[in-house]
Amino acid sequence: MTTKIVIGLDGTETGEHAIAFAKDLAGRIGTCELLVVYVIEWSPFTFQTPEENALRHKRREEEIELATNRIVTPAVEALTADGYTVQGIVRHGDVAETLNAITVENGGSQIIVGRASADGFKKRLFGSSTQNLVMHADVPVTVVN
Amino acid sequence: MTMLKHLWLAVIAAVIAAPAMAQDAPGLDDKINQAFADFTGPFVSFIFAPFPGTSFPWIVGWLVVAATVFTLYFAFVQLRFFGHAISLVKGDYSDPNDAGEVSHFQALATALSGTVGLGNIAGVAVAVGIGGPGATFWMIVAGLLGMASKFTECTLGVKYRNEYEDGTVSGGPMYYMSKGFDELGLPGGKILAVLFSIFCILGALGGGNMFQANQAHQQIAGITGDYPGWITGVVFAIIVFLVIVGGLKSIARVTEKVVPFMGILYVAAALVIIIMNADQIGWAFGQIFAGAFTGLGVAGGMVGALIQGFRRAAFSNEAGVGSAAIAHSAVRTKEPITEGFVSLLEPFIDTVVICTMTALVIIITQQLIVDPETGNYMLNEAGNAIATVDGNSGVSLTSAAFGSAFSWFPYVLAIAVVLFAFSTMISWSYYGLKAWTYLFGEGHAKELVFKVIFCIFVVIGAAANLGPVIDFSDAAIFAMAVVNVFALYFLMKVVREELASYASRLKTGEIRKFEH
Numbered sequence: 001m002t003t004k005i006v007i008g009l010d011g012t013e014t015g016e017h018a019i020a021f022a023k024d025l026a027g028r029i030g031t032c033e034l035l036v037v038y039v040i041e042w043s044p045f046t047f048q049t050p051e052e053n054a055l056r057h058k059r060r061e062e063e064i065e066l067a068t069n070r071i072v073t074p075a076v077e078a079l080t081a082d083g084y085t086v087q088g089i090v091r092h093g094d095v096a097e098t099l100n101a102i103t104v105e106n107g108g109s110q111i112i113v114g115r116a117s118a119d120g121f122k123k124r125l126f127g128s129s130t131q132n133l134v135m136h137a138d139v140p141v142t143v144v145n
Numbered sequence: 146m147t148m149l150k151h152l153w154l155a156v157i158a159a160v161i162a163a164p165a166m167a168q169d170a171p172g173l174d175d176k177i178n179q180a181f182a183d184f185t186g187p188f189v190s191f192i193f194a195p196f197p198g199t200s201f202p203w204i205v206g207w208l209v210v211a212a213t214v215f216t217l218y219f220a221f222v223q224l225r226f227f228g229h230a231i232s233l234v235k236g237d238y239s240d241p242n243d244a245g246e247v248s249h250f251q252a253l254a255t256a257l258s259g260t261v262g263l264g265n266i267a268g269v270a271v272a273v274g275i276g277g278p279g280a281t282f283w284m285i286v287a288g289l290l291g292m293a294s295k296f297t298e299c300t301l302g303v304k305y306r307n308e309y310e311d312g313t314v315s316g317g318p319m320y321y322m323s324k325g326f327d328e329l330g331l332p333g334g335k336i337l338a339v340l341f342s343i344f345c346i347l348g349a350l351g352g353g354n355m356f357q358a359n360q361a362h363q364q365i366a367g368i369t370g371d372y373p374g375w376i377t378g379v380v381f382a383i384i385v386f387l388v389i390v391g392g393l394k395s396i397a398r399v400t401e402k403v404v405p406f407m408g409i410l411y412v413a414a415a416l417v418i419i420i421m422n423a424d425q426i427g428w429a430f431g432q433i434f435a436g437a438f439t440g441l442g443v444a445g446g447m448v449g450a451l452i453q454g455f456r457r458a459a460f461s462n463e464a465g466v467g468s469a470a471i472a473h474s475a476v477r478t479k480e481p482i483t484e485g486f487v488s489l490l491e492p493f494i495d496t497v498v499i500c501t502m503t504a505l506v507i508i509i510t511q512q513l514i515v516d517p518e519t520g521n522y523m524l525n526e527a528g529n530a531i532a533t534v535d536g537n538s539g540v541s542l543t544s545a546a547f548g549s550a551f552s553w554f555p556y557v558l559a560i561a562v563v564l565f566a567f568s569t570m571i572s573w574s575y576y577g578l579k580a581w582t583y584l585f586g587e588g589h590a591k592e593l594v595f596k597v598i599f600c601i602f603v604v605i606g607a608a609a610n611l612g613p614v615i616d617f618s619d620a621a622i623f624a625m626a627v628v629n630v631f632a633l634y635f636l637m638k639v640v641r642e643e644l645a646s647y648a649s650r651l652k653t654g655e656i657r658k659f660e661h
Contacts, residue, residue, distance in 0.1 A: 044236050044248030047401040049394075050255050050575040053247045053475035058312030060245040092245030101241060 002085075006035045006108040008099045008133075011071050014114025017144045019075060022112045026084060033085045036075045037102050038067045041129075042092035064090050096132035103139055110140045174374050174608045181605060182613035185620070192620040192627075201448060204623045205455045208465050211630040212290035215297050218637055219644060223292035223489050229651075230486040237658045238483070246477045249487045256472035256488065258404050259353075259572030260495050262565035263360050263540070264461030266411075266558070269503040270542035271615070273513070275530045276453025277443035277522055278429070279436025281504035283454025284461075288496025291464030292489040297633050300485030300640045301325060302470030303478065316474020317576070318467035318629045319345075319583045325636045337632050338583065341467065344624040345580035346595075348468070352460065352618035353573020354599060355606025357566035359614045360540055362607040364559040367541065378607030382600040384567070389574050390596045404568045407561040408499070414557075415502035418550045422509045429508045441521050443531060456619065459626070461500055462492040466622055467629035471576045480656070482643040503543055510546045512537065539611060574599050 007022045009015035019036075026032040040063050048056070072088040079086040091098055103111055113130055134141050193202045216223065232238060233249045272280040298318065305324040306316025319338040326334025362377035388396050419426060432441065437454075440446030463469060469491060473484045507513070514532040516523045525532045537545045540562060547554040574596065581595040606614055650656045 040245065042245050044239065044244070045250050047254050047258070047405055048247070048251050049398075049401055050259070050472050050475065050572055052394075053251060053255055053472070054314055054575075055312075056245075056247045056475065057314065057477055061312055063245065091241070093241065098241075098244070 002031050002033050003029050004033045004035055004106060004108040005029075006037055006099065006103045006106070006111045007075075008095075008111060008113040009036060009038045009071055009075060010095075010114060010129075011038070011067075012114065014144065015071075015075075016114075018112045018114045019079070021142065021144045023079070023082065023084070025112070033087070034079055035102070035106055035108060036072055036079070036086060036088045037099060038071050038088075038090050039095045039098045040064070040067055040090065040092045041095055043094065060092065063092070095129035096136060099133055100137045100139075103137070108139060110142065111137060112142045112144060115143055115145050177375070177605055177608040178610045178613060181609050181617070185613065185617040188624075189616045189620040192623050193616075199448075200452075202452065202456075204627070205452055205459075207630065208294075208459050208623075208626055209287070209290070209455055211465055211626075211633070212287070212294045215293035215633070215637065216290050219293055219296065219641065221293075222296055222644065223289065223493075226486050226489070227493075230490050232658070233483050233487050234490065238656065240659055243477070247475050249476065249478075249483065252473050252476045252484065253487050253490060254405065255401075255475075255572070256469045256491055257408075257494060258401060258568045259468065259472060259576070260461065260463050260491060260569075261404075261408055261499060262569045263357060263562065264457065265495065265499045265503055266543050266562060266565070267360050267540040268457040268461050269500045270507060270537075270539050270546075272453040272457035273504050273507050273531075274533060274538050274542055275443070276450040277436045277441050277513070277531060278432040278504070278508050279434075279438070279440060279443070279447065279450035280454035280457070281433045281501060281508075282437035283451045284458040284500055284504070285497055287455045287458035288462060288464075288492045288500070291458065291462055291492040291496065294465035294630070294633070295462070295469055295492055296485040296489040297637055297640050298465070298467055298470040298629065299473040299488035300482045300643060301633070301636055302474040303476060303481035303484045304639070304643070306474040314475055314477075315579055315582070317345075317471035317579055317583075318625075318632065319580060320474075321470070321636060322628075322632045325632070325639060329635065329639070331635055334632075337628055341625060341628040341632075342580035342583045344621060344628060345467070346577050346584075347621035348466070348618075348625050349573040349577025349580070350599065350602045351614075351621035353468075353576065354570055354602050355609065355614050356618040357569050358603045358606035359609065359611055361563045361566040363611070364540060364544075364562045367544070368556070368559055373608070375604055375608040378604030381567075381570075381607060382603040385570055385574065385603055386596070386600045388571060389578075389599070390593065400564060400568045400571065404564055407564055410557065411561060412499060412502055414547060414551065414554060415506050418506050418547065419502070419509060421550065425509050426505075429505055432508055433504070443522055443524075458492075458496050458500065460619055460622060462495040463622065464492045465626045465630050465633070467625050468573070468576050468622075471579050472572065480643075480647060482640070482647045485640070485643075506550075507542060507546045510549045512542055512546045512549075570603070 005022050005026060007018050022034060067090045072090055076086045076088040089102055099111060130143055192204055195201055196203050234253055272284060301321040302316045305321035306314050307320055308314050319342050322338040322341060323334045358378055358381055362374045365377055366372060435441055436450055438447055440450050443449050469488055473488050476484050478484055512533050514523045522531045533542055544555045544558050547558060578592060578595055585591045
């Protein structure tokens with residue numbers, strides 16, 4: 001059975017470290033499939049103006065296109081060129097919850113993410129997405145420095 | 146940026162020059178008020194004309210009958226699908242693959258921020274002040290029945306909206322009137338749509354703008370001391386202009402985030418006052434029920450209470466008016482009817498919960514003066530409303546009621562009123578704009594014309610007296626309801642088909658909850 005490893009990217013340099021670690025791990029495991037995921041932070045429980053609502057679908061398409069072109073596709077192409085079997089996914093939602101949900105949906109055996117780059121008040125209050133993921137994920141999580 | 150800079154300089158200049166100009170033109174407010182009252186008089190008289198031989202305005206009957214018809218036609222949909230509506234708002238039925246689109250919660254919150262506001266604070270005080278506690282009973286009845294009207298119009302709003310190639314959407318009664326009537330082979334859809342759009346523009350300028358500016362000015366003047374209304378109007382107009390024309394989204398975003406918390410704070414304060422006076426809750430409800438059927442001595446008796454209750458409920462929750470259909474049509478759901486279910490929560494939250502809270506606080510804190518001999522309410526000197534402590538009415542009555550329990554609350558309420566007024570203006574500027582673009586087409590220059598007119602009316606609203614403003618605001622919003630409800634009677638069978646199909650698929654499990 002093929003092992004599926006999920007790599008969570010956040011558009012920063014730490015994502016590169018996560019990819020490098022995943023490649024190393026995949027090489028050791030052998031038959032392995034990689035899933036490159038980028039989650040666009042979004043909550044269905046925010047407040048918006050009517051105009052923002054009317055433009056929302058358009059914005060969503062733009063956000064997905066941007067994340068796909070700038071982050072996911074380059075990573076997928078680079079990994080494919082290196083001979084790995086790779087799939088890319090972009091989705092909106094809470095980063096930790098969505099990353100875990102995608103892993104469970106696709107039968108992933110573990111998640112690899114870069115160390116959180118966010119800091120400040122929000123992190124102190126709610127914890128970073130990485131912390132939330134480590135606390136609540138259904139599969140083992142590796143956080144790469 | 147240059148434009149914004151000039152605007153800020155204009156604001157500062159207006160504020161500095163205002164006191165001097167006020168002395169030069171002492172009668173400006175009066176002149177605006179008189180001209181406005183003369184101009185709008187015939188329209189207002191027509192909308193509020195009573196049934197021949199009675200004092201019952203035909204428009205109130207029109208709305209009550211409509212809400213009752215929709216309630217019966219959809220077999221009490223507001224009760225049967227209440228729990229399902231809450232599940233939808235919670236996101237239980239939302240496909241994770243659609244994440245990032247406007248959620249049911251967001252559509253509900255946006256529509257609520259357009260309706261929850263002065264109607265709940267000032268409107269209820271007007272209803273209870275004129276119609277007595279009994280008006281509360283009729284307001285609740287109107288809220289419960291109105292849920293079915295809202296369900297009908299919002300389902301149609303989503304079903305017949307326009308989706309453009311660039312991914313944006315436009316929806317609302319004008320679209321379901323023209324497209325829905327065409328689909329059913331009925332004539333006159335476009336005429337109705339044009340009529341509705343005209344009234345929607347007037348409603349946006351009236352209830353969605355002038356009434357808000359007027360009450361915001363009263364609140365600010367109550368704290369700072371009296372000064373000419375047009376000054377508040379100019380400052381407000383410039384801020385609104387910056388948001389809707391200048392694209393200063395940050396102001397709108399902050400307002401949209403602060404307003405819900407203000408709403409929660411308002412309800413929490415009301416709850417605390419009610420709990421603090423728990424021993425009087427029974428008495429207060431006794432007054433509400435007794436007043437609903439006897440009037441307890443108010444002007445117009447039971448009918449007076451009923452008219453006030455229904456009138457202010459309709460103004461507050463806008464059920465049947467068609468405005469919410471514009472707000473809700475932004476949701477990209479596969480099932481238009483789900484947006485109808487969600488929207489039926491609006492009159493419940495707005496009227497049955499929040500309006501009732503306001504009324505209970507006014508009654509419990511005994512702001513309305515009772516004649517100790519008869520037990521009936523005493524009328525004021527003019528004989529057209531109940532005498533109140535310190536002669537308060539409108540927002541000041543609500544403010545006094547809350548202030549009697551918490552001395553600091555009037556300040557919070559003043560901020561809340563100004564923010565509510567502002568957020569309602571932003572919502573209605575969008576509703577009005579959608580009607581405007583339906584009539585004149587989309588395009589930057591055309592949209593700018595409407596936005597400038599909208600800002601001018603902010604100044605007129607702040608300067609005019611409450612009487613003519615509230616009459617025109619009500620009349621314009623009810624005029625929307627006349628056309629909208631007429632169209633809903635023809636289109637309600639479309640909603641019934643959607644409802645039957647959805648209900649059966651829900652029963653068989655074809656429509657199911659997603660695991661999140």
